[in-house]
Amino acid sequence: MERLVAEIKASYRPKLKVIEWRGDRLSLLDQRLLPFEVRYLELKTVDGVADAIRNMAVRGAPAIGITAAYGMALAVKERPLEGLEQALEALRIAKEKLAKTRPTAQNLFWALDRMYKRAEAAVQNGEAKNVKDLADILGSEANKVFDEEFESEIRMGLYGVQLLQPGDVVLTQCNAGSLATGALGTATAPIYVAKHLGIDVSVIAPETRPWQQGARLTAFELRENGVKVKVIADTAVGLVISRRMVNLAIVGADRILADGTVFNKIGTLNEAVLAHEFGVPFYVAAPASTFDLVHRPEEVKIEERNPDEVRTVRTVNGNVYITMRDIDVYNPVFDATPPKYITAIITEKGIITQPLDRNIRRLLSGPQNT
């Protein structure tokens, strides 16, 4: 496994770059314009990075964390600083600014803390003798944040690829892809690793209303990266599963509980139950950080969002109404898939098979399974 991780890390070059550090600036794919326009933001300041996160030019918890880490590196580069004390002060201000952009993003706070602590340590232990040193150290540290995410996804991909046969058609849901993590994605990691290893697989991507991440983002990034993909309406999920037009499903997860209940983008439960009924394996791909061993299924609230998301669609011309502006709507963000419908969970530490409850505890408490 370690040899393969290193080999892929050294050789994998996605055609579609999502986040790219260029030493003096951050190139960030503006996801608000996708799939209609591929435009990069060139960010040289903390304010620019904060705006990009706030305005959803970048989305997905891992991608936000990586972007914020580079934002911290820019804090000591964007203008001349008199000394290390002033640099640490600039970092404190940047951390505060960036933390305010998306108040519930766990990866964001984690990345900001890590960057600030690294700077503090480098100043205290004399590793950074001047602002230039500190800037180099922070650039490297942000690269490390990105690298570790990349490595974790390579591992997920290498575990997941063992579930794929040449010619397989994979059903996805929403976007748990490169666009959400900056690297290989979670649900897409096995697909990109398969592609890299020369294993021919293709994808059927349901549109995923109301936000249409499947049609807008997953279809776009897969095609850009050379993976064959077909879009279907969410209503067609039953037909493609019942006719075995897909060999397996791989989806991401927002939260996985100790019993194996998976909270993920609305529509996941539809796929899981249909796959179970028609004997199509249904996999969830998510890093160990997704597991919540504290809460029970009934304690997790299903968040509802603005009804206008259902009343409108995102188009090349922005959001447009498809029905009455005042029709009643129920717009839940995610659903809960009970463990019985899930064949296995792909993590960076290995594959968790049934019974999920026992094997989740075993894998998360045990040593890394490589």
Added chain:
Amino acid sequence: MERLVAEIKASYRPKLKVIEWRGDRLSLLDQRLLPFEVRYLELKTVDGVADAIRNMAVRGAPAIGITAAYGMALAVKERPLEGLEQALEALRIAKEKLAKTRPTAQNLFWALDRMYKRAEAAVQNGEAKNVKDLADILGSEANKVFDEEFESEIRMGLYGVQLLQPGDVVLTQCNAGSLATGALGTATAPIYVAKHLGIDVSVIAPETRPWQQGARLTAFELRENGVKVKVIADTAVGLVISRRMVNLAIVGADRILADGTVFNKIGTLNEAVLAHEFGVPFYVAAPASTFDLVHRPEEVKIEERNPDEVRTVRTVNGNVYITMRDIDVYNPVFDATPPKYITAIITEKGIITQPLDRNIRRLLSGPQNT
């Protein structure tokens, strides 16, 4: 039953009129503009009626049949005719014109034949002494076509309403409503009859991509007729079923086979399997004319439509792209729901319970079950 049918027929007045005969013209709700604009076409000529059918201002097999019947009545009214022979000639031309509008609509041909035969008989047996007589007879005959459809749907509604409890929330799919039949609809008939009888039920209508008939048409007509309705994304069907936010589902059908397999709008299978899995009763409402006792499930081809239907959405500004113009798409029109997922089928002749295969043959061959 007969007394109730007569009572409802005499007293039921939908707020939203879809098709209305005004003696000298046909008022037809232009469904292409829904739900953004309620505008009626006032049709006085066969050409006007043919255009309305061709351009989809009216849709749904029963509604098309009724509209065409009134088109035949207009054929002998739209301009002065010299005598009965010329009137029959005008009817033959009208029949040919109207038959060409939607080449696969069975109800259309049936209605045109019925109207022409009625005219021929009235001329031959001396019932129509002049063109004025013939026009009156054809007006009455078209009214009868409409009336019989209305009566059949009242029966479906009266059988179906027995499955409803006050306070029930009904899950639908697509539009098998008043807009598709001109009267009470098929899947909506039990809901409108419940409303008429003072039984309080409400509806959850999934959007039904790619055409969005749920969000655009079902939500609109139910609200116009005073039935409480909420729209959800198609992805939310699993959640609302698993959380028992609906008490039952009622959908329409395009074709029902002898074994009980139901071909209906894409997405029906998703609902049926999810309902079965979570113990929510799943009903199909369709007239006896929907049954095809000849073909087996594997002999029915799943029609595919233009991929642009999935790449675009219908909005207040017309069809707009939501994704790449050249992305691959699979766009099947309907799916096949195996009989095991269907609780019962509501027809105008009674309710067909499990085992569907035996009970379909029994009901369709036996006397009317009232």
